[in-house]
Amino acid sequence: MFPLPQKECREPATCLGSASPQDMGRYCRGDVEGECSRRAELKRPELCGVGDPIAMFSSASSCLSSRGRVIKWFWDSAEEGYRTYHRDEYDEDKNPNGVINLGTSENKLCFDLLSRRLTQSDMLRVEPPLLQYPDWRGHLFLREEVAKFLSYYCKSPLPLKAENVVVLNGCASIFSALATVLCEVGEAFLIPTPYYGAITQHIYLYGNVRLAYVYLDSEVTGQDTRPFQLTVEKLETALQGAKSEGVKVKGLILINPQNPLGDIYSPGELQEFLGFAKRHSLHVILDEIYMLSVFQESLEFRSVLSLERLPDPQRTHVLWGMSKDFGMSGLRFGTLYTENQDVATAVASLCRYHGLSGLVQYQVSKLLQDRDWINRVYLPENLARLKAAHTYVSEELRALGVPFLNRGAGFFIWVDLRKYLRKATFEEETLLWRRFLDNKVLLSFGKAFECKEPGWFRVVFSDRPQRLRLGMQRVRQVLESNPK
Amino acid sequence: MFPLPQKECREPATCLGSASPQDMGRYCRGDVEGECSRRAELKRPELCGVGDPIAMFSSASSCLSSRGRVIKWFWDSAEEGYRTYHRDEYDEDKNPNGVINLGTSENKLCFDLLSRRLTQSDMLRVEPPLLQYPDWRGHLFLREEVAKFLSYYCKSPLPLKAENVVVLNGCASIFSALATVLCEVGEAFLIPTPYYGAITQHIYLYGNVRLAYVYLDSEVTGQDTRPFQLTVEKLETALQGAKSEGVKVKGLILINPQNPLGDIYSPGELQEFLGFAKRHSLHVILDEIYMLSVFQESLEFRSVLSLERLPDPQRTHVLWGMSKDFGMSGLRFGTLYTENQDVATAVASLCRYHGLSGLVQYQVSKLLQDRDWINRVYLPENLARLKAAHTYVSEELRALGVPFLNRGAGFFIWVDLRKYLRKATFEEETLLWRRFLDNKVLLSFGKAFECKEPGWFRVVFSDRPQRLRLGMQRVRQVLESNPK
Numbered sequence: 001m002f003p004l005p006q007k008e009c010r011e012p013a014t015c016l017g018s019a020s021p022q023d024m025g026r027y028c029r030g031d032v033e034g035e036c037s038r039r040a041e042l043k044r045p046e047l048c049g050v051g052d053p054i055a056m057f058s059s060a061s062s063c064l065s066s067r068g069r070v071i072k073w074f075w076d077s078a079e080e081g082y083r084t085y086h087r088d089e090y091d092e093d094k095n096p097n098g099v100i101n102l103g104t105s106e107n108k109l110c111f112d113l114l115s116r117r118l119t120q121s122d123m124l125r126v127e128p129p130l131l132q133y134p135d136w137r138g139h140l141f142l143r144e145e146v147a148k149f150l151s152y153y154c155k156s157p158l159p160l161k162a163e164n165v166v167v168l169n170g171c172a173s174i175f176s177a178l179a180t181v182l183c184e185v186g187e188a189f190l191i192p193t194p195y196y197g198a199i200t201q202h203i204y205l206y207g208n209v210r211l212a213y214v215y216l217d218s219e220v221t222g223q224d225t226r227p228f229q230l231t232v233e234k235l236e237t238a239l240q241g242a243k244s245e246g247v248k249v250k251g252l253i254l255i256n257p258q259n260p261l262g263d264i265y266s267p268g269e270l271q272e273f274l275g276f277a278k279r280h281s282l283h284v285i286l287d288e289i290y291m292l293s294v295f296q297e298s299l300e301f302r303s304v305l306s307l308e309r310l311p312d313p314q315r316t317h318v319l320w321g322m323s324k325d326f327g328m329s330g331l332r333f334g335t336l337y338t339e340n341q342d343v344a345t346a347v348a349s350l351c352r353y354h355g356l357s358g359l360v361q362y363q364v365s366k367l368l369q370d371r372d373w374i375n376r377v378y379l380p381e382n383l384a385r386l387k388a389a390h391t392y393v394s395e396e397l398r399a400l401g402v403p404f405l406n407r408g409a410g411f412f413i414w415v416d417l418r419k420y421l422r423k424a425t426f427e428e429e430t431l432l433w434r435r436f437l438d439n440k441v442l443l444s445f446g447k448a449f450e451c452k453e454p455g456w457f458r459v460v461f462s463d464r465p466q467r468l469r470l471g472m473q474r475v476r477q478v479l480e481s482n483p484k
Numbered sequence: 485m486f487p488l489p490q491k492e493c494r495e496p497a498t499c500l501g502s503a504s505p506q507d508m509g510r511y512c513r514g515d516v517e518g519e520c521s522r523r524a525e526l527k528r529p530e531l532c533g534v535g536d537p538i539a540m541f542s543s544a545s546s547c548l549s550s551r552g553r554v555i556k557w558f559w560d561s562a563e564e565g566y567r568t569y570h571r572d573e574y575d576e577d578k579n580p581n582g583v584i585n586l587g588t589s590e591n592k593l594c595f596d597l598l599s600r601r602l603t604q605s606d607m608l609r610v611e612p613p614l615l616q617y618p619d620w621r622g623h624l625f626l627r628e629e630v631a632k633f634l635s636y637y638c639k640s641p642l643p644l645k646a647e648n649v650v651v652l653n654g655c656a657s658i659f660s661a662l663a664t665v666l667c668e669v670g671e672a673f674l675i676p677t678p679y680y681g682a683i684t685q686h687i688y689l690y691g692n693v694r695l696a697y698v699y700l701d702s703e704v705t706g707q708d709t710r711p712f713q714l715t716v717e718k719l720e721t722a723l724q725g726a727k728s729e730g731v732k733v734k735g736l737i738l739i740n741p742q743n744p745l746g747d748i749y750s751p752g753e754l755q756e757f758l759g760f761a762k763r764h765s766l767h768v769i770l771d772e773i774y775m776l777s778v779f780q781e782s783l784e785f786r787s788v789l790s791l792e793r794l795p796d797p798q799r800t801h802v803l804w805g806m807s808k809d810f811g812m813s814g815l816r817f818g819t820l821y822t823e824n825q826d827v828a829t830a831v832a833s834l835c836r837y838h839g840l841s842g843l844v845q846y847q848v849s850k851l852l853q854d855r856d857w858i859n860r861v862y863l864p865e866n867l868a869r870l871k872a873a874h875t876y877v878s879e880e881l882r883a884l885g886v887p888f889l890n891r892g893a894g895f896f897i898w899v900d901l902r903k904y905l906r907k908a909t910f911e912e913e914t915l916l917w918r919r920f921l922d923n924k925v926l927l928s929f930g931k932a933f934e935c936k937e938p939g940w941f942r943v944v945f946s947d948r949p950q951r952l953r954l955g956m957q958r959v960r961q962v963l964e965s966n967p968k
Contacts, residue, residue, distance in 0.1 A: 063666070063767070063798060063799060063824055063826055063827060064665055064666065064826055064827065064830055065664075065665060065666055065667050065668050065671075065734075066668060067664060067665070067668065067669075068664065068665030068666060068826075068827075068830045069830075071664070071665055071830045071833045071834060072665070072826060072829050072830035072833055074833055075829055075830070075832060075833035076829070104617065106616055106617065108612070108616070111612050111615065114610070114615060115610045118608075118610045118843075119608055119609075119610055123608060124602075124603055124607060124608045125603075126598070126599045126602045126603055128592070128595050129814070130814055131595065131598060131811065131812045131813070131814045131815060132590055132592070132813055132814045133588065133590060133813045133814060134814055169653055169837075169838070169839055169840065169841075170836075170837075170839060172836045172837055173836075173837045176837050180549075180551060180552065180555070180690065181548055181549060181551070181552030181555055181556070182547070182548065182549055182552060183549050184549045184550060184551065185551075187549075198836075201836070202836070202837075205833070205834060205837075206664065206690045206834070206837065250549075283547070314547060315547060327615065328615045329615070329616055329617045330613070330614055330615045330616045330617060330618055330841065330842035330843075331615060331841050331842065331843065332839050332840060332841045333841075340547055342547055342548055342552075342556060343547060343548065343552075345556050345559055345560070346548055346552045346553075346555045346556035346559070348559060349555045349556055349558050349559035349689070350555060350689060350690070352654075352656045352657075352682075352685070352686070353653075353654075353656055353657045353660045353686075353689075353690065353837065353838060354653070354837060354838070355653055355654060355816050356653065356816060356840070356841065357653075357814065357815050357816045357817075357840065357841060357844045358814035358815065359602075359814075359815065359843075359844065359847070360841045360843065360844060363843070
């Protein structure tokens with residue numbers, strides 16, 4: 001049901017948490033934003049369920065600790081797609097035959113708007129407190145602004161409070177800190193798959209916390225169901241499965257809008273999942289980082305913060321950041337919202353390692369405060385561009401006769417290329433992925449999201465029209481030259 | 485010789501690493517920049533060497549993991565001085581009776597120069613790569629600039645290389661990452677005491693790595709010796725002591741210029757310490773964060789990067805940042821320089837949690853590049869102001885008849901107030917510290933630096949003349965009302 005070692009390591013220094021050698025394979029293929037897709041078979045451990053899983057790292061890197069070698073291995077194993085892309089990055093003028101990146105989930109559509117706003121004179125303010133040691137939870141002026149911003153855009157029934165806000169340098173850091181303060185070494189969070197694979201590392205590298213997968217599949221079983229639909233029944237089964245393996249599950253991670261599916265949970269579904277968590281005293285970590293990237297007008301996204309009553313507010317923790325909705329993954333801004341002051345304080349205690357510059361805190365507060373620009377300039381234009389790009393790629397896929405999930409949120413389309421595999425294996429999936437890369441277009445394969453069905457790919461569409469056109473042309477070339 | 489549990493915990497989730505319950509007392513009193521001094525006796529654990537050291541955290545914070553409770557406890561225990569200061573912060577106009585902070589090691593002397601430079605138009609540049617996922621080692625343009633900067637200011641015999649540079653959001657993060665990739669859980673670094681106490685947390689909170697103390701004392705034993713002098717003999721003794729306790733020591737941490745002593749190691753001493761490390765295959769982490777804050781002209785600081793030949797370059801790792809030398813602890817910029825590519829890569833793999841904004845990376849690169857401003861404007865003025873402030877506090881101390889170490893580097897003076905204690909105990913030291921705080925001046929007591937002799941205090945002088953005068957007046961009032 002999910003990757004677990006058959007027998008627990010007692011000695012953490014030589015223990016991979018959830019990782020049996022076989023599981024290392026799973027771990028290594030998480031989708032890593034900024035590092036594109038990974039090579040599936042690269043350095044796949046050969047040992048299988050016996051001996052010391054660290055042993056395989058012992059020959060090289062003799063100066064590193066065993067966990068240091070594992071940490072380095074995560075970096076190295078991510079390299080093939082990333083290296084290829086960065087060695088040969090597409091540039092319209094300088095390198096028109098370079099690799100087009102439709103693998104990394106970044107919004108590259110609104111640089112003009114952002115650049116204009118970020119270079120306005122109000123962005124460059126330098127006051128003594130901004131250059132001095134901050135309140136590690138984040139400057140109060142910023143936390144107040146975040147609380148107002150989330151109250152407004154999440155439509156919270158009551159104003160949210162600055163004291164429940166902790167500011168960090170990105171949501172990766174929030175996952176790392178939350179995992180560490182909520183779980184013991186080796187404990188787990190439930191997560192429905194397919195999911196944004198980098199979370200595997202975020203909770204593991206420092207925290208030694210693992211994931212217990214709730215595997216979803218594409219089969220539609222009834223009138224009101226959809227592919228990869230999460231249900232309480234599936235959550236219960238996965239939880240019981242973990243228990244029967246002796247694994248302590250401490251929480252549930254939900255990504256909403258979902259990455260890579262683009263799905264949105266309805267308020268009713270949210271309440272059911274929260275109810276399930278409460279019954280089992282599980283924390284719920286809600287990653288709502290795409291909450292403002294819902295470009296289909298007919299859809300209504302409901303943040304968990306909009307609910308009239310949370311079943312278990314002390315165990316409900318919300319993540320948001322500017323990487324996606326404001327197209328600035330390089331800004332490194334993420335925020336945790338939690339009513340649990342113990343959790344907020346414990347995370348703050350780790351913020352010394354996740355702090356962001358006072359100058360950036362000031363800039364973010366100015367941006368979040370500028371409702372006029374957000375509501376009249378940025379959001380409408382951004383959503384229109386996302387929609388146009390989504391429409392373009394959807395039509396291309398339709399023209400190719402390729403099935404896909406037609407959703408209205410996020411930066412990506414979840415595409416069913418199963419018919420292009422000669423056999424339904426992840427090896428075949430990797431081969432197809434490499435054919436795309438050889439044809440200079442980088443995609444993410446389903447295994448990186450722990451999808452249980454080989455042949456699904458995530459195609460990012462939030463790029464500029466010219467690059468998108470060329471990227472889709474290259475996708476088409478591969479698919480047309482490679483019928484089943 | 486250093487804090488170690490008498491018996492090892494097998495279960496890391498409920499293990500404090502180096503911390504026996506008694507040691508928790510030691511841990512809790514690290515000097516934490518930005519949080520001023522801590523309360524020595526606050527929540528001192530009553531259990532002693534028996535049972536589960538985590539048990540004391542069990543009653544409260546039931547939503548947190550055991551390590552989460554310990555992490556939160558570090559935050560809470562730091563609060564007395566910090567809260568008092570921030571509740572009642574001195575302001576010349578608005579709160580002239582507020583607390584003056586001579587406890588936090590920040591340079592507040594050059595805000596005018598920094599503010600002028602940072603608001604110049606070249607600081608606000610927004611390019612697409614700055615807003616996108618970065619190379620997690622740091623943008624290449626910045627790493628190149630850092631390599632040039634360190635080559636020049638550290639006087640390296642050969643040009644330093646960008647590939648050996650990893651950029652993080654402060655040196656706290658570098659300690660955290662290095663500890664994790666170099667050590668197994670429960671292993672240790674040697675560190676001479678007194679030392680900058682926050683390192684305890686930096687290597688422990690995420691990394692579960694502990695410190696093995698090399699206790700130094702103030703006694704001068706011969707003509708060429710100085711108080712708190714580190715020698716190879718003392719290093720050897722401490723290392724053997726650790727071994728005899730069954731503790732694996734993986735490295736040595738050296739702070740140069742030293743905090744809190746203000747001492748500088750000579751090139752000969754450096755070579756001896758590096759030689760010792762090489763003989764025992766120990767990593768050496770050199771924290772040179774005060775390297776440009778040497779204000780006594782007669783002193784020549786020698787960076788380890790200036791040495792003709794490093795005994796063990798693969799195990800020598802240098803830290804620097806802008807918090808101290810450029811008076812910008814709120815900027816969150818730190819850099820690791822290491823020739824060991826395995827270490828650089830493993831740290832880079834953790835940089836997803838320690839990244840800094842692309843906009844700040846750009847600003848830092850512009851600043852480091854501006855040699856004209858650094859050499860003609862900033863450095864001369866900063867050093868002159870540091871020297872004047874140091875002279876002022878030194879003279880005040882002399883007038884009071886208080887012994888102190890008269891050094892020429894850093895932002896602080898290490899002051900001997902032993903004669904003001906009724907008994908030579910740390911309880912008495914804390915009482916004196918609280919009398920200062922009651923009289924509205926915050927200092928750091930020696931126990932926060934793990935000084936073995938009660939009665940030493942660190943007085944920070946890098947503040948503006950008006951605040952410094954008032955702070956020293958308040959110090960004088962306490963001492964004159966409190967003769968032994």
